[in-house]
Amino acid sequence: MTQQLPGTTDPVLAAGDEPQSNASGNAYFGDILETRLSRRSLLRGSLAAAVAGAMATSLPFGGAFAGQGGRGPSLGFAAIPTSSADSVVVPEGYRVQAMIPWGTSLAEGTPDFAPDNGADDQAQQVGSHHDGMHFFPLDGRSDEGLLVLNHEYIEPRFMHAAAAGLALDSGGFPQLADGSRDADQVRRELHAHGVSIVHLRRDDDGRWHLIKDAHNRRVTGLTPMRLAGPVAGSEHVITRYSPDGRTTRGTLNNCANGVTPWGTYMASEENWAGYFANRAETIDRRQARYGITRRDTSRYQWHKAAGGADEFLRFDATPRGGSAAEDYRNEPHTFGYMVEIDPFDAEAAPIKRTHLGRFAHEGVVFAPAVEGEPVVCYSGDDARFEYIYKFVSARPYRAATADGSLLDEGTLYAAKFHADGSGEWLALAPGENGLTPENGFADLADILVNARSAADTAGATKMDRPEWGAVDPASGQVYFTLTNNTRREPGQEGAANPRANNTFGHIIRWREAGGQDATRFQWDIFLLAGDRDSGRDANGAPLDDDAILASPDGLWMDAERRLWIQTDISESVMNDGIYEVFGNNQMLVANPESGELKRFLTGPIGQEITGVTMTPDRRTLFVNVQHPGATTEASAFAAGDYASHWPDGGDAIPRSATLAISREDGGIVGA
Ligand code: FEO
Ligand code: CA
Ligand code: CA
Ligand code: CA
Numbered sequence: 001m002t003q004q005l006p007g008t009t010d011p012v013l014a015a016g017d018e019p020q021s022n023a024s025g026n027a028y029f030g031d032i033l034e035t036r037l038s039r040r041s042l043l044r045g046s047l048a049a050a051v052a053g054a055m056a057t058s059l060p061f062g063g064a065f066a067g068q069g070g071r072g073p074s075l076g077f078a079a080i081p082t083s084s085a086d087s088v089v090v091p092e093g094y095r096v097q098a099m100i101p102w103g104t105s106l107a108e109g110t111p112d113f114a115p116d117n118g119a120d121d122q123a124q125q126v127g128s129h130h131d132g133m134h135f136f137p138l139d140g141r142s143d144e145g146l147l148v149l150n151h152e153y154i155e156p157r158f159m160h161a162a163a164a165g166l167a168l169d170s171g172g173f174p175q176l177a178d179g180s181r182d183a184d185q186v187r188r189e190l191h192a193h194g195v196s197i198v199h200l201r202r203d204d205d206g207r208w209h210l211i212k213d214a215h216n217r218r219v220t221g222l223t224p225m226r227l228a229g230p231v232a233g234s235e236h237v238i239t240r241y242s243p244d245g246r247t248t249r250g251t252l253n254n255c256a257n258g259v260t261p262w263g264t265y266m267a268s269e270e271n272w273a274g275y276f277a278n279r280a281e282t283i284d285r286r287q288a289r290y291g292i293t294r295r296d297t298s299r300y301q302w303h304k305a306a307g308g309a310d311e312f313l314r315f316d317a318t319p320r321g322g323s324a325a326e327d328y329r330n331e332p333h334t335f336g337y338m339v340e341i342d343p344f345d346a347e348a349a350p351i352k353r354t355h356l357g358r359f360a361h362e363g364v365v366f367a368p369a370v371e372g373e374p375v376v377c378y379s380g381d382d383a384r385f386e387y388i389y390k391f392v393s394a395r396p397y398r399a400a401t402a403d404g405s406l407l408d409e410g411t412l413y414a415a416k417f418h419a420d421g422s423g424e425w426l427a428l429a430p431g432e433n434g435l436t437p438e439n440g441f442a443d444l445a446d447i448l449v450n451a452r453s454a455a456d457t458a459g460a461t462k463m464d465r466p467e468w469g470a471v472d473p474a475s476g477q478v479y480f481t482l483t484n485n486t487r488r489e490p491g492q493e494g495a496a497n498p499r500a501n502n503t504f505g506h507i508i509r510w511r512e513a514g515g516q517d518a519t520r521f522q523w524d525i526f527l528l529a530g531d532r533d534s535g536r537d538a539n540g541a542p543l544d545d546d547a548i549l550a551s552p553d554g555l556w557m558d559a560e561r562r563l564w565i566q567t568d569i570s571e572s573v574m575n576d577g578i579y580e581v582f583g584n585n586q587m588l589v590a591n592p593e594s595g596e597l598k599r600f601l602t603g604p605i606g607q608e609i610t611g612v613t614m615t616p617d618r619r620t621l622f623v624n625v626q627h628p629g630a631t632t633e634a635s636a637f638a639a640g641d642y643a644s645h646w647p648d649g650g651d652a653i654p655r656s657a658t659l660a661i662s663r664e665d666g667g668i669v670g671a
Contacts, residue, residue, distance in 0.1 A: 014570040014608075015171040015630075016153055016253075016299060018271050018360045018383035020487055021291045024456035072593030073560045076671050079546035082583030083602035084575050086644050088625065090601050093664050098625070098647035099208055100147075100198055101657035102128040106216040113655065115161040119187035123218060127151030128159070128192040130624035130656040132257030132363055132468075132554075133611040134265055136343050142617035143202040146215055146343045148265045149611060149658065150254035154192045155627060156300060157637055158653050160185050167638040170571065170630045173300055186305040186312055190221035193252050195267050195350075197343050202620065208660045217346050219267075219339075221250035222311060224349055227334065229408040231354035234445035235324070236286065236333045241314065243325040248334035249311060251350065255382070256363025256468045256554070257611075258338065261375060262402040265341045266353075268361040270382055272335040274299040278317040280329075287317065287332050289452045290360070291383070333449055338364050338379070340404045353407040356391050357428070357451035365469040367476055367516040369397045375406050376516040378478055380466025384485045386452065387460040388415040388469075390425055392517045412448065414460035417496035417523060423510060425519045426458040433458035464488060464497045464505065468555035470563060472592060476516050479509045479526060479592075481552040483568060496523065503578060504530040504550040507565070527552070527565075527590070527597070531581050538595025547597040550582045554610045558618065562670045563590040565597075566623075568608040571630040585609045587623060589670050600670070601661070604646035606631035606654070614669065621661040621669040629654030 013019075077091040090096050103113020104126040111121050133149035156173035157163040162182070163174050173189075175181055199215035200208050210216075226247055227237055237245040251269055258266035273291040277298045298315055305312035314328040321327035336358035340351045356364060359381040367376040375393040380386075394409040413425035426433050428447050434457045435441040447454045464485035471478050482497065483505045490500040496508055510523035528536040529552050535543030543549070554566030567585045575583060585608045587601040603609045603625050611624035629644035636643065644654040661669060 014568070014572065015169075016271050016274055017570075018273065019291045020384040021289055022383070022385040022452070022456065022462060026456055026459055026462055070593065072591040073562045074671050075562070075589055075591060075596055075598050077598070077600065079598040080600070080602060081545070082548070082581070082586065082599070084583045084605070085602075086605045086628075086646055088601065088603055088646075088659060090661055094669075095206075095662060095664055097207055097660045098657045099660060100126050100196075100210060101647060101655040102126055102130070102151075102192070103655065104210065106196070106198065106210070106212065106218065108212050115159070115164070115653070117188070119184045119191055122188045122191040123220065126196045126198065127194055127218065127220070128154045128656055129626050130658055131255050131610050131626060132268070133613050133622060133624060133658070134257060134259045135613045135615055135622060136263070136265070137616055140616065142615035142619060145200060145615070147198045147200050147613075147622060147658070148257075148341070148343050149196050149198070149624065150257055150267050151193055151196065152253055152255050152270070152626065154189050154300075155630060156185070156189060158629070158655075159188065159192065164640070165638055167634040169634040169637075170627070170632070171299070172634065175301070176306060180304045180306045181301050183305045183307045183309065183312070186300070186302050187222070189300055189302070190250065190311075191218070193254070194218060194220035194223065194250070195254060195265070195341060197341075206662065208620070214346065219251065219341060219350055221252050223250055225249070225251065225339065226349050226351045227354060228351045228404070229354035229356075229448070230444045231333075231358070231448050234449075236445060236449045237330055238324040239314070239328055239330050239334065240321070240326055241310070248331075248352070249314070251339045251352075252335060254339075255361075258364035258366060258377065260340070260404065261366055261369030261397060261399075262404070264404060265343055266364050267339045267341060267350075268363045268379075269335050269337055269339065270360045270362055273332065273360070275302065275335075276315055276317050276332045277303050278332075280318055285453050286449055289450065290332070290336065292317070292332060333358070336361060340407070351404060353404060354445075354448055355408055355410060355412060357389050357412050358449050359386065359389075359451050362467045363469070365471055365478075367471050367478075368473055369399070369402070370516075371399060372396045373515065374410070374517045375402075378469045378471070378480070380469060380480055381452065382465050382467050382483070384465055384487050385462035386466060387455045388463060388466045388480055389413065389451070389455075390415065412451065413519070414455035414458055416459060417461045417494070417508075419495040421495075421522055421524065423521045423523050425521070426455070426460055427519075428454045428458060461494065461496055464502045467553045467568075470555045470557040472557055472561060473559060474561055475511070477509055477511045477592070479507055479555060479557070479563060481555045481565070482506050482508060483551045483553050496525075498525065499528070504528070504534060505552050507552055507555070526592075526595070531578070537597055543597065546599055547588065548582060549586065549588055549599075550579055553608070554587075554612060556612045557592070558614055558670070560618065560668070560671070561592055563592050564588075564600075564612050564670075565590060566609040566612065568610060571606050571608075571627065574606070574631065587612070604628045604654075605644040607644070607646070607656075618668045619662055619666060623659045623661060624656065625659060626656045628656065
């Protein structure tokens with residue numbers, strides 16, 4: 001029996017990040033001698049030559065590609081320096097409020113956070129590890145709305161009174177003497193995952209307050225949900241819980257988010273594979289291609305909860321019954337999707353939209369909807385050498401009738417980036433790009449459940465961990481962060497992933513050739529993250545002290561076209577070695593036209609900055625701080641010596657929380 005913990009020993013991955021599992025023979029572009037980066041370097045210093053070259057070859061070099069007209073948005077604040085302090089820093093003239101930390105009670109008469117909280121308490125509290133989010137205004141207001149936020153994972157040692165004094169690292173958890181886990185602890189952990197819907201109002205004092213009323217709601221790792229789209233009802237998702245393959249329980253590892261054109265919220269399921277054990281002799285591609293190996297362990301050992309309740313046993317995918325309807329061999333196939341939640345309808349079950357594909361979904365970002373045109377959205381699969389995807393709906397968008405069923409019929413594509421600056425979308429559909437029964441793809445459900453394998457077969461381009469995407473509301477140009485990839489070897493560099501041992505990551509962007517639903521595009525590299533030596537802005541110029549960054553992850557473009565960039569340097573290397581110069585994780589803002597880049601915010605110790613949204617008037621910016629104190633060593637934890645006490649200070653347990661940021665003069669944030 002292989003006993004392999006689904007964590008990581010790699011210093012540049014964070015605990016729980018997906019391991020590399022792409023063994024396909026797809027090209028790395030290692031045979032391409034002249035990358036686009038080197039072309040740009042050759043051309044830099046001669047703008048005329050660059051423009052002439054771009055026009056002659058239709059190649060989108062640097063500024064020639066950016067030109068959507070105008071100078072782009074102002075960045076009117078003074079950049080702040082990097083920081084290693086245990087605090088949040090914003091520019092002069094700004095104020096920041098930390099609110100709704102993990103464990104905040106959402107219902108009258110229920111307790112706020114305490115280490116001896118139980119599972120039932122957590123079910124009515126804000127979850128842990130805040131991530132992607134969106135502000136849904138009530139009645140169009142900018143001082144009242146529903147903030148919907150993801151809770152990516154947990155740090156069990158900070159959750160349970162039973163963990164006190166134990167030498168636990170950030171992924172560690174208390175176990176019973178026989179190796180099982182306390183069932184109430186496990187249920188509490190499931191409730192700390194998922195999504196929170198939180199009713200907020202800004203009072204005359206300018207501070208945001210939680211309103212405890214019926215709007216507040218939790219979606220957790222136990223909430224019943226529907227499957228929709230081609231995988232629903234297929235053999236792949238038949239379980240003991242759902243013999244007809246139409247439902248499942250819970251959503252996990254919700255990382256980035258999306259907002260549909262019809263006003264619902266989309267939560268992604270990213271690093272779910274680690275939550276499953278499977279002791280079968282052979283693990284088929286529906287799990288092996290996603291990193292599930294033959295093992296009796298899982299990330300938090302939920303399948304070993306004492307008492308063996310069905311809601312915990314399902315995390316062991318070992319076949320044990322006579323058929324799939326008698327066990328949970330298919331449970332992992334009910335995860336890896338985008339989950340649609342209607343924040344205004346507490347009665348509606350969340351829906352997993354399977355046509356958007358099954359992978360380590362970082363998130364989804366929609367292009368602006370156009371009446372009568374298809375709905376288009378983009379997703380990244382965050383693991384090394386995985387792909388970027390696009391979905392185009394079959395039916396056109398009609399504002400009067402649009403709903404999530406638009407996401408159940410259409411075409412999923414994977415991106416192929418060519419060295420000449422062009423690109424194409426490869427349809428992952430029956431009969432297209434080698435996806436035939438002869439090649440092992442029986443039908444559309446088979447393709448979507450096995451989206452990674454389908455993209456391998458189609459020949460998509462292996463990327464450096466695709467994270468968040470952003471769409472320029474004015475131009476429709478798409479930006480994606482590629483956070484890092486230290487496993488890309490010399491010789492595996494490509495035009496779109498130009499650096500071997502990509503320790504710092506980059507941002508790519510593209511423009512569709514024609515309508516947003518086009519199958520061809522032109523692309524460029526917007527930013528090479530790095531220090532003053534290795535970082536390059538959109539013009540190929542080195543980054544200055546106001547702009548150095550590493551591991552770009554969160555990404556969002558606001559209505560005035562400011563591109564907000566958030567970093568996720570792994571807690572295992574933050575403030576250490578080549579990463580020391582960047583300090584704690586941070587948020588910056590870029591002008592998409594000029595490439596100007598300035599640091600706007602730095603976070604406390606051990607955390608990552610992730611999740612960003614604004615009120616409609618753009619006077620309040622919400623940002624999440626995830627896993628402060630994750631850098632606490634096991635021995636320090638045992639001694640009660642936490643690396644961070646943010647946000648409460650003193651001796652407090654560090655907790656993820658949301659920031660509300662505004663200007664003292666009431667102006668637009670970032671302007
Ligand atoms: Fe959850 Fe890819 O960051
Ligand atoms: Ca992320
Ligand atoms: Ca992370
Ligand atoms: Ca990340």
